[in-house]
Amino acid sequence: MSLKIQPDLHYAKSDEWVRVEGNEAVIGISDYAQDALSDIVYVELPSAGDTFEAGKPFGVVESVKAASDILMPVDGEVVAVNDSAIDAPESLNSAPYESWLVRIAMSNPSQVDKLMDAAAYEAYCETREH
Numbered sequence: 438m439s440l441k442i443q444p445d446l447h448y449a450k451s452d453e454w455v456r457v458e459g460n461e462a463v464i465g466i467s468d469y470a471q472d473a474l475s476d477i478v479y480v481e482l483p484s485a486g487d488t489f490e491a492g493k494p495f496g497v498v499e500s501v502k503a504a505s506d507i508l509m510p511v512d513g514e515v516v517a518v519n520d521s522a523i524d525a526p527e528s529l530n531s532a533p534y535e536s537w538l539v540r541i542a543m544s545n546p547s548q549v550d551k552l553m554d555a556a557a558y559e560a561y562c563e564t565r566e567h
Contacts, residue, residue: 440562441468443534447549448558449510451492454534457549462511465537466498469562471530474500480526482538488514489541491548496538498529511548513541 442448447455452470456463471477479499489495494506495515517540522528528536543549553561 440472440559441534442555442559442562444555446534447510447552447554448561449508449552450561451508451510453508453510455510455549455552456537457546458540460543460546461516461540462513462543462549463537463540464510466507466529466533467558468533470498470505471533474498474502474505475530476501477526477529480523480529480538482518482523483515485515485518488512488544498526507538509541510552511541511546512544514544515539516542 443454448467452467454465454467477498477500481497483495489509489512491509491511493509495509496507498505498507519537519539522536522538
């Protein structure tokens with residue numbers, strides 16, 4: 438299986454990706470996650486202004502196979518939600534790295550350093566059963 442992993446992103450063990458833009462983080466789900474879920478049919482996301490701690494669920498992705506919590510990789514407050522991901526959840530399958538879910542203002546940007554880089558995430562994915 439050939440996974441797409443973006444070299445410029447950070448990854449959580451729960452398969453979320455983070456792109457840092459200044460003090461904000463753009464968050465989505467990885468190619469590994471969308472592939473494991475298969476056909477995504479529904480996405481539930483929080484509202485702007487909601488705050489979350491790292492490791493806590495902030496949304497749900499449902500596929501024809503299962504529903505999965507989406508976990509917040511870093512502490513922060515939601516500043517924007519990608520409505521197009523809610524309106525067209527299949528975009529998470531076709532373009533997982535273009536289809537972001539939320540943008541947050543990070544309360545502790547150094548938490549990003551605890552996430553995996555692309556090489557570590559790729560090695561981590563290779564150790565898992567699908």
